[in-house]
Amino acid sequence: MTGFKIVKREDLPKNREWIIRTLAILFSVICAGLVIWILGFNPFNVFSSMITGALGTEIRLQQTILKAIPLIVTSLGILVAFKMKFWNIGGEGQIIMGALAAAYVALNVEGLPKPLMLLLMAAAAMIAGGIWAFIPAFFKAKMGVNETIFTLMLNYIAIKFVTYLQYGPWKSPESQGFPKVAPFPANAVLPKLFGIHIGWVIALLLIILIHIFINHTKKGFEITVVGESKETARYAGMNISSIIIVAMLLSGGLCGLTGMIQASAVEKTLAASLSGGYGFTAIITTWLAQLNAIAVLFVCIAFAVLLQGGAYIQISMQIPAAVADMMQGIILFFVLGSEFFLQYRIKMTKGNTKNREVA
Amino acid sequence: MEPVKAIEMKGICKAFGSVKANEDVDLSVFNGEVHALLGENGAGKSTLVNILSGIYRQDSGTVAVYGEEVRFTSPKDPISMGIGMIHQHFKLVDVMTAKQNIALGKGKGLFSRSRRLSDEIRAISDQYGLDVAPDKKVYNMSVGEKQTLEIIKVLKRGARILILDEPTAVLTPQEIRRLFQIIRNMRDNGCAVIIITHKLSEVMEISDRITVLRKGRTIGTVKTSAVQVPALIEMMVGKKVDLAILKENTGDQKNAILEVDNLHVVNSDHKSALTGISFTLHAGEILGIAGVAGSGQKEICETIAGLTRAEKGRIFFEGENIIGKTPRDIIRLGIRMGFIPEDRLGMGLIGSMDIVHNLILKDYQNQPGVFLRRKPCEAKAKSIVERLDIQTPGINYPVKKLSGGNIQKVLLGREIDSDPKVLITAYPVRGLDIGASYKIYDLLNEQKKRGAGVLFIGEDLDVLMDLCDRVMVFCMGKITGIVNPDEVTKEQIGLLMTDGKEGLAHDRI
Numbered sequence: 094m095t096g097f098k099i100v101k102r103e104d105l106p107k108n109r110e111w112i113i114r115t116l117a118i119l120f121s122v123i124c125a126g127l128v129i130w131i132l133g134f135n136p137f138n139v140f141s142s143m144i145t146g147a148l149g150t151e152i153r154l155q156q157t158i159l160k161a162i163p164l165i166v167t168s169l170g171i172l173v174a175f176k177m178k179f180w181n182i183g184g185e186g187q188i189i190m191g192a193l194a195a196a197y198v199a200l201n202v203e204g205l206p207k208p209l210m211l212l213l214m215a216a217a218a219m220i221a222g223g224i225w226a227f228i229p230a231f232f233k234a235k236m237g238v239n240e241t242i243f244t245l246m247l248n249y250i251a252i253k254f255v256t257y258l259q260y261g262p263w264k265s266p267e268s269q270g271f272p273k274v275a276p277f278p279a280n281a282v283l284p285k286l287f288g289i290h291i292g293w294v295i296a297l298l299l300i301i302l303i304h305i306f307i308n309h310t311k312k313g314f315e316i317t318v319v320g321e322s323k324e325t326a327r328y329a330g331m332n333i334s335s336i337i338i339v340a341m342l343l344s345g346g347l348c349g350l351t352g353m354i355q356a357s358a359v360e361k362t363l364a365a366s367l368s369g370g371y372g373f374t375a376i377i378t379t380w381l382a383q384l385n386a387i388a389v390l391f392v393c394i395a396f397a398v399l400l401q402g403g404a405y406i407q408i409s410m411q412i413p414a415a416v417a418d419m420m421q422g423i424i425l426f427f428v429l430g431s432e433f434f435l436q437y438r439i440k441m442t443k444g445n446t447k448n449r450e451v452a
Numbered sequence: 453m454e455p456v457k458a459i460e461m462k463g464i465c466k467a468f469g470s471v472k473a474n475e476d477v478d479l480s481v482f483n484g485e486v487h488a489l490l491g492e493n494g495a496g497k498s499t500l501v502n503i504l505s506g507i508y509r510q511d512s513g514t515v516a517v518y519g520e521e522v523r524f525t526s527p528k529d530p531i532s533m534g535i536g537m538i539h540q541h542f543k544l545v546d547v548m549t550a551k552q553n554i555a556l557g558k559g560k561g562l563f564s565r566s567r568r569l570s571d572e573i574r575a576i577s578d579q580y581g582l583d584v585a586p587d588k589k590v591y592n593m594s595v596g597e598k599q600t601l602e603i604i605k606v607l608k609r610g611a612r613i614l615i616l617d618e619p620t621a622v623l624t625p626q627e628i629r630r631l632f633q634i635i636r637n638m639r640d641n642g643c644a645v646i647i648i649t650h651k652l653s654e655v656m657e658i659s660d661r662i663t664v665l666r667k668g669r670t671i672g673t674v675k676t677s678a679v680q681v682p683a684l685i686e687m688m689v690g691k692k693v694d695l696a697i698l699k700e701n702t703g704d705q706k707n708a709i710l711e712v713d714n715l716h717v718v719n720s721d722h723k724s725a726l727t728g729i730s731f732t733l734h735a736g737e738i739l740g741i742a743g744v745a746g747s748g749q750k751e752i753c754e755t756i757a758g759l760t761r762a763e764k765g766r767i768f769f770e771g772e773n774i775i776g777k778t779p780r781d782i783i784r785l786g787i788r789m790g791f792i793p794e795d796r797l798g799m800g801l802i803g804s805m806d807i808v809h810n811l812i813l814k815d816y817q818n819q820p821g822v823f824l825r826r827k828p829c830e831a832k833a834k835s836i837v838e839r840l841d842i843q844t845p846g847i848n849y850p851v852k853k854l855s856g857g858n859i860q861k862v863l864l865g866r867e868i869d870s871d872p873k874v875l876i877t878a879y880p881v882r883g884l885d886i887g888a889s890y891k892i893y894d895l896l897n898e899q900k901k902r903g904a905g906v907l908f909i910g911e912d913l914d915v916l917m918d919l920c921d922r923v924m925v926f927c928m929g930k931i932t933g934i935v936n937p938d939e940v941t942k943e944q945i946g947l948l949m950t951d952g953k954e955g956l957a958h959d960r961i
Contacts, residue, residue: 311816314824317805318813324799327759328791329813330780 099437110435117431121424128419132412139406146405147398153405155289159359161397162292163188163351167375168382168389169303170347174226176307176384177340178320183229183244184348184372186251187222189365191349192356193255194221196274196363199281199356200263207280214281215353222349223342225251230341234334248372256365263363274363283358290358297390299347304386316340348372374400377425399424455482457519458613458644459504459535464513466499473499474510475668481613486635486645488659488676490652492688492885493856496668497648501615504646505537506530517613536611538602540618544590551586554605576607581637595744596627603634614638615646620654621911622745625946632658652681653914664688689886697893697918700901707735708768709905710756710874715765717751717929725751726929729765733874733905738896740920740937741909744949748929749909750794753878756907757791758782769874783817790867792860794878794909800863803852807833807844810851811866836865840895857888864892868899875899878909893919913942927951 126136147157167184174181194217202213229243258274265275283290307313315336319326326333355367378396382388403417459481466474474496481487489497502508504515506524514521517533524530530537544553551569570586577583584600593601599619606614616635620628635645635658649655655662656676664671664687671687710733717726726748733739741749754760756767758779767775769787782789793799801810811829819825833847840861844854851862860880867875877896881889896906896919910916916923917937924934925948933948 309824310822311819311824312822314809314812314816318802321802321804322798324795325802325813328757328779328793328799330758330778330783330817332780 099439113431113434114428117427117434118424121427124427125420125423128423129412129416132416134410134412139410139412142409143402143406144398146409147402151288153401156404157394157397157401158289158293160400161394162290162296163355163369163371164375164378164393164396165296165389166292166299166351166354167348167371168379168393169299169386170222170344170351171375171379172303172382172384172386172389173307173316173340173347174344175379176313176320177316177337179230179233179337179341179344180241181226181229181244181341181344182241182373182376183226183247183345184351184375185368185370186244186248186372187225187345187348188352188355188368188372189248189251189255190225191218191222191352192363192367193251193258193352194218194349195281195353195356196263196277199277200275205280207284210280211283211357214357215350218349218353218356219346220349222352223346226341226345226348227338230338234337252365252368255363259363259365276362277357281357282361283354290354292354292358295350295354300386300390303347307386312336312339381428455484457481458483458517459646460516460519461500461504462514462516464500464503464515465511466496466503466508467511472668474503474513477513477665477668477670478673479663479670480673481644481646483612483644484639484642485660486639486647486658488655488662489646489648489665490650490655490662490684490688491665492650493883494667494885495665495688497665498617499668500665501537501617501646501648504530505535505615531609531611534610534612535615536606536609536613537615538599538606538617538619540621542598542602544598544601546591547589549587549589550584550593550601550604553590553601554608572608573604576604579637579641580607580634582634594627595622596624596630599623599631600634612642613644613646615648617648618650619647620649620651624744624949625913625943626950628654651912652684655684656681666690685886697890697915698897699918699921700897706737708732709735709770710907711766711768712752712756713766713768715752715755715767716763717748717755717760718763719751724929726755729929729931731924731931731934733907735873735905736900736903737921738900738906738908738919740916740923741907741926742913742916742923742945742949743926745911747926747949749878749926751929752926753791753793753876753907753909756874756876757789757793780817783814786818788870788873790870790872790875792863792867792875792877792880794882796859796863797852801851801859804850806848806850807837807842807862808847810862811836811869814866814870832869836862836869840865841891855888857884857891860884860888860892864895868895871902872899872904874905874907876907879911880908881915882911913945917942917945925949 122140126140129136129139146153148154167188170187171181171184195214198214198217199210202210205213225247226244229238229240229247232238232243233240260272263274265273267275283292285291286294307317315326315331318329318331319333319336323333326336351371352368356363360367374396378389378392382392399421403420406412407414407417457480459479461477461479464474464477465472477496477500479489479500489500491497499508503510506527506529509524515524516522517535522529522533545556548556551566551573554573555569573586582600582604584597584604590598590601603614619631623631635647638645647658659676661673661675662679662684663673664684666688713730715726715729716724719725729752731739741752743749751760755762758774758777758781762775765775766773769789774782774787777785797803802813808826808829811833812824812826815829816824830847836842837844837847842854842858842861842865844858851859854862864880880896881892884892896908900906908916908920920937922934923937923945925932925945927949928951932951935945935948
């Protein structure tokens with residue numbers, strides 16, 4: 094009789110770790126290719142056009158970067174919360190609330206010079222996103238309310254509220270009956286640098302800032318300690334409630350900033366759909382980046398390629414949108430699944446001794 | 453009765469990852485014998501009995517019960533073969549009566565036959581000299597009673613081979629004596645008893661034969677009557693160990709350094725955890741705290757360290773009342789107090805961080821600016837590693853990957869680095885091997901010599917009496933006595949642990 098059992102691995106050398114990860118990506122590509130082939134397409138064509146669709150021309154490359162920007166900024170926000178083991182699933186809502194606040198400023202404040210206007214919008218967005226994260230943080234810190242459900246539920250409140258505004262009080266009279274909020278004035282739109290709005294500069298700067306914040310400041314250290322062990326934090330004299338609240342204000346503030354960037358530079362108005370699922374996708378990218386701010390950059394760009402490539406094959410090859418989603422799912426499945434093989438190995442055993450069934 | 457080999461384990465190997473917990477281990481136990489399994493922490497005792505009780509499966513090797521080779525596939529199999537395990541942590545349902553607990557998981561039918569069960573329990577109790585009230589609820593029972601109930605439960609399932617995992621750890625000396633009587637009765641009834649413990653005096657008292665394990669291997673099996681304690685230690689540790697703890701008299705410079713006055717503390721369940729605690733800790737002494745687990749030891753430590761709020765009372769540190777001060781205040785005010793909590797990795801240290809970051813934990817609050825300074829702590833880490841002889845690949849190595857003794861040295865090293873005037877230590881040698889334990893005792897003595905007042909919470913009465921200048925006994929959150937260990941016996945301290953009333957100490961646990 095042969096069997097197998099699962100054995101916990103000891104420390105794996107770094108290169109073996111990367112071999113396993115690379116294999117996982119390879120397998121996911123093969124598996125996705127198989128699915129595409131079953132659907133009647135040539136997988137090689139599909140993959141190559143995904144790559145060219147995401148990186149082939151300058152415009153496509155710009156589109157990819159446009160998708161990477163919100164993903165990076167949101168991921169950094171999620172990272173701060175996850176470092177503390179505060180499961181902030183409310184990125185979507187925080188993005189929307191940030192966009193809402195930015196839109197309020199853009200549509201109601203008049204006569205400000207552009208830089209001042211943008212700064213005011215960004216500040217309003219960060220405060221609004223921060224408040225949206227502060228609510229669950231407060232209840233978690235003071236009463237131990239489960240943050241996962243709380244942040245998730247707040248997403249729907251935010252989205253439905255903006256939908257209401259869009260269809261109701263904020264509906265633009267000039268939109269000919271369409272449920273649209275008025276477009277932002279020109280001084281409320283982010284400027285461009287090298288053909289792409291300056292959100293990319295903001296994203297790069299934030300990566301460095303968050304990296305320094307988490308690894309080299311006292312607050313960052315406190316957040317990490319609270320995440321590792323609340324008891325040790327208490328023992329070391331940390332004020333846990335205030336740390337949770339500060340970290341969540343920052344986390345929500347970064348997500349809110351994403352909302353401002355999307356509203357100001359991409360949509361140029363407020364729309365309930367502008368969060369585009371980034372709040373959820375960012376959870377995956379943050380996790381894949383293993384809560385490392387520098388790694389967030391690369392993971393988010395890879396994900397943006399996937400998103401943009403998927404969008405491209407829809408148009409160019411008439412492949413249904415669901416296929417692109419499915420490929421994302423397959424890749425995630427393999428990459429996250431490989432974590433198991435990083436932790437454990439499977440050992441084949443041979444039953445050589447006499448087997449006696451008891452009872 | 454003719455001795456029959458109840459258990460015969462041969463060549464047992466079991467590995468967890470690359471750690472070989474058992475390597476070629478042999479164990480044979482006869483009927484009508486009490487067999488002690490002796491070894492330091494991590495020697496593989498628990499792994500071996502867990503294989504025997506069907507919780508783990510061995511990688512290789514054979515197990516024979518009454519001469520018949522068996523291969524357990526679930527914990528149910530050993531039970532049906534008459535093997536019963538009594539775990540260190542009882543597996544009882546608190547809100548049920550003794551009888552209901554015994555009936556649990558047994559009944560085939562829909563209704564329990566209460567009357568017959570009572571009779572059966574009485575029969576077993578009479579046979580082995582056990583004593584438990586069938587209709588008493590478990591939450592009303594003392595630890596000793598709960599243990600008795602566990603034993604009855606196992607016997608009721610027809611066990612003839614009993615395994616007791618560290619059964620004396622939570623008992624008072626009086627309760628231990630009663631347990632040993634029960635074990636002897638079982639032996640005389642022809643049962644085989646395997647008892648795991650690391651307390652040598654108990655091994656010598658109760659066992660017939662001893663198997664010593666070291667680093668996952670069998671070192672040997674000896675007859676208890678033919679062996680002396682030093683030889684056993686040598687088998688356990690692999691070298692000769694001087695077991696004397698040095699107690700130096702630091703003279704009569706009795707400066708009070710910490711005074712606790714009429715302290716009252718309520719725990720999280722709003723039950724009173726400490727009532728009217730008053731004592732004085734002097735400079736240059738080690739004050740021990742003895743007591744059954746859960747008598748208020750944790751609360752007194754955490755209250756002095758500022759982690760738990762007191763209802764009432766005062767704590768004077770060098771004449772200044774520090775009650776109500778948080779750990780943050782204590783660090784910021786520069787009050788020189790060190791605290792080694794019971795749960796090292798859960799409270800004192802961050803396991804995934806390296807030694808440097810764990811040192812920063814206590815320092816960073818007094819660093820200026822918003823940035824974390826690693827540099828000064830790196831130098832400190834190096835000197836602590838060197839001074840306490842910590843075995844680590846480097847100061848940037850995560851502490852949870854170190855051995856228990858080295859983890860404790862990191863914690864102790866950090867706490868004594870600031871030359872504390874008061875050092876609070878809760879079970880500082882728990883889980884450490886003999887060598888590491890003695891290193892810790894030496895370090896505590898060093899602190900005492902330096903003039904620090906050390907509060908030592910211990911569980912082994914022998915150690916408490918050897919190490920401490922005075923021993924304070926806690927029972928149900930009250931001080932029942934402060935004694936000079938040179939003037940009292942272990943039994944007298946045991947009586948204080950239960951406040952003179954047997955079994956009472958556990959009523960609130």
